[in-house]
Every structure is written in C-alpha cells, then in structure tokens.
Amino acid sequence: MLTVALPKGELLKNSIRLLQSVGLDFSAFLDSGNRQLQILDASGQAKGLLVRAQDVPVYVEYGQAQLGIVGYDVLREKQPQVAHLVDLQFGYCRMSVAVKAASPYKSPLDFPPHSRIASKYVNCAREYFQSLDLPVEIVPLSGSVELGPITGMSEAIVDLVSTGRTLRENGLIELETLYHSTARLIGHPLSYRINTGNMCELSAKLREAALVGV
C-alpha cells in the first residue's frame, strides 16, 4: 500500500486539500480531537503519516513513505536523497537575511567579519555567506530567530519570510533574498522506478491538480 508523509503545521491544510482533489482523503488529520499519527485514507487506498515538516524527507529517504510533501527550504537545508517530483505551487515563502531596521547595514556585504548570524537553517546560511566570501559565526536556533538581533545576540538572521509581518512586528528588515520556496512532492527513488502503489500516476495527477490550484 502507498504511504504518504504529510507535514504538520503550515503546509498541512493545503496538502490535505490537494490530496483530496485526487481522491485521497486524509482530512481526519485536521480533526481537533485527533491524536493518531498514522491513518488510512477514507477510501482505504493509502496510508498517511503525520510528521514534523523537517522529518518528511527522512521517512521518504528510508522508504517508510513512498511520497511526501515538504517545503523546498527543507530540501535545500537537508539535501536528502529523494526524488523531487512536483512543485505543488503553495506554501510560498522566501529565505532572507534580515537585520534590525535601525542597523547601519545596507547589504550583508557590509557585515563586519565574524558577525553572528542566527538561523534554523544553518547550512543555507553557511553556504550563502561562503558564497560572499565573508567569514561569519552561525548561531543555530530552533525557532523565534527574530529574537537574535532584538536581544543583541546576533547582527542578523537567515529565516523564512512570507507576509513579512513577523519581521515588521519585531522591528527587522530584509536585506537580501537567498531563494524562494514552495511545497514540493518528493518520492522514494526506487519506489518511483518500480511504481509502487501507482505512485507515478498519482504524482502526475497531483502535478495537474497543483497547476489548477488548491
């Protein structure tokens, strides 16, 4: 049976809506009283796993799920060995460098060497500053990274921005965008080659549904 890893949080509703449009109903994951982490879809064709967004590629890489939905940002950060199948066209956000609005910096190139940069995305941050040939200290955090510059722990952050509200409400501004991100359908490469649970057809249907929009 086909297993799909679904991300808790920001991408869950649209992921469920998109899967529903191709006949897989995992809406029970949205029930407020639900604590089950593994369910069968309403038609009994497929199994859904409810996992943390960052863990979706882990289940797909190890083959416990043949398909998964995850942000491109997570794929950039973790570089898992999975097939990138479809850009699902939702979950738009961007990875940006931000500083306090009152800071003197107009560009990351203005940062003094060995500045501290707080981020949940340490690999993306490191790669970006290496591309500028600017030595910095990356400070790993797990969330609320905007507090880095506010408290004075770091000069800047590298973090996701969507509406920009979190930056605005914390007195920060974006200096530079590293890349844009959307939700992606990923697959276990070997399962895709042998078409486990008709995943190739499902992937094609999801590509069409994503173009129409959720």
Ligand SMILES: Nc1ncnc2c1ncn2[C@@H]1O[C@H](COP(=O)(O)OP(=O)(O)OP(=O)(O)O)[C@@H](O)[C@H]1O
């Ligand atoms: N504000 C946002 N607007 C739109 N998409 C977002 C936003 N924040 C994150 N995303 C996208 O949704 C994905 C999941 O984000 P979410 O905030 O639900 O989980 P997380 O913070 O990575 O995980 P966790 O809460 O388990 O640490 C991100 O990887 C990104 O692709």
Ligand SMILES: O=P(O)(O)OC[C@H]1O[C@H](OP(=O)(O)OP(=O)(O)O)[C@H](O)[C@@H]1O
């Ligand atoms: O531009 P906005 O629409 O305000 O969205 C951006 C915020 O959303 C994400 O945080 P999340 O809610 O995942 O919390 P976190 O700080 O725990 O990562 C991201 O890390 C920003 O803080």
